[in-house]
Amino acid sequence: MNEYICTLCPRSCNAVRTEKEGSGFCRLGTLPKISRCAPHYWEEPCISGERGSGTIFFTGCVLSCIFCQNYTISQERNGKILTVRELSDEIKRLEDMGVHNINLVSPTPYAESIIKCFELYKPKIPVVYNTGGYEKAETLRRLEGIVDIYLPDLKYTDTQMSKTLSGAENYPEYAVSAIEEMVRQTGKPEFDDEGMMKKGTIVRHLILPQHTKNSIAVLELLKERFGSDILVSLMAQYIPMGKASQFKELDRRITPREYNKVLDRFEELELDGFVQELSSAKESYVPDFLSDLKRGDEYDIK
Numbered sequence: 021m022n023e024y025i026c027t028l029c030p031r032s033c034n035a036v037r038t039e040k041e042g043s044g045f046c047r048l049g050t051l052p053k054i055s056r057c058a059p060h061y062w063e064e065p066c067i068s069g070e071r072g073s074g075t076i077f078f079t080g081c082v083l084s085c086i087f088c089q090n091y092t093i094s095q096e097r098n099g100k101i102l103t104v105r106e107l108s109d110e111i112k113r114l115e116d117m118g119v120h121n122i123n124l125v126s127p128t129p130y131a132e133s134i135i136k137c138f139e140l141y142k143p144k145i146p147v148v149y150n151t152g153g154y155e156k157a158e159t160l161r162r163l164e165g166i167v168d169i170y171l172p173d174l175k176y177t178d179t180q181m182s183k184t185l186s187g188a189e190n191y192p193e194y195a196v197s198a199i200e201e202m203v204r205q206t207g208k209p210e211f212d213d214e215g216m217m218k219k220g221t222i223v224r225h226l227i228l229p230q231h232t233k234n235s236i237a238v239l240e241l242l243k244e245r246f247g248s249d250i251l252v253s254l255m256a257q258y259i260p261m262g263k264a265s266q267f268k269e270l271d272r273r274i275t276p277r278e279y280n281k282v283l284d285r286f287e288e289l290e291l292d293g294f295v296q297e298l299s300s301a302k303e304s305y306v307p308d309f310l311s312d313l314k315r316g317d318e319y320d321i322k
């Protein structure tokens with residue numbers, strides 16, 4: 021793949037992308053650029069288990085969330101470019117370490133390379149597609165048979181919010197259509213004898229400070245549109261990162277009152293899924309990507 025005209029995500033840039041560079045919104049080339057590749061223990065219990073989720077953090081993003089919790093890799097695009105064969109080797113290496121699944125984080129700009137990678141080698145453990153939710157259903161359809169578990173966000177139902185905070189006014193419509201396609205592919209959640217997820221869709225929502233109305237609207241939409249076909253993961257780990265300090269209301273953690281308000285609605289709606297404790301808002305839950313890249317230990321990309 022020398023030069024590629026890209027319409028993989030809802031930005032539909034029609035941008036020219038070479039293997040190492042791109043002129044689209046994401047500024048990425050088509051070869052996988054990786055920031056971290058290691059067992060990860062802070063996903064939902066049915067994803068992380070005891071042995072961890074074999075997580076591959078791809079560099080860059082199709083969104084530009086000002087509060088991004090992975091800012092150094094999503095917006096500053098730190099990482100190392102691999103060939104498709106090298107990515108496949110990393111997947112095998114993680115599988116050999118005994119992780120429960122292969123977890124692809126922010127993978128969509130690299131979808132073409134990922135499809136080729138799984139043609140080279142398909143692991144025997146489930147493949148997780150972990151995304152901010154800003155996806156095109158037609159791109160997801162090409163992943164049918166590769167991905168076993170979808171782990172999208174639904175960040176907003178409000179277009180003004182998605183425009184201001186993530187630079188994507190059309191986020192809500194695309195994210196909901198994407199979840200429909202994900203659920204069509206996976207069906208209802210399925211688990212193995214140890215309670216680890218084999219198939220299904222878990223929709224995450226991160227509560228933002230001063231935006232409980234948005235969180236409640238998201239939960240209500242998920243209940244109405246998807247009912248028991250999905251699990252919902254309510255996240256309370258928000259800490260001000262990235263450019264969040266430029267927005268006064270985002271420059272703090274969520275309060276117990278905000279947390280309880282959203283949690284009460286989650287319980288009233290009888291949603292199935294997971295709720296993070298408010299005490300989980302700690303920086304230690306965010307991998308230190310920059311020092312990982314410098315460290316050169318066995319988990320790093322060589």
Ligand code: SF4
Pocket residue numbers: 026027028029030031032033034035037042043044045046047048082128129
């Ligand atoms: S993946 Fe990147 S280049 Fe392709 S459409 Fe999306 S933002 Fe544009």
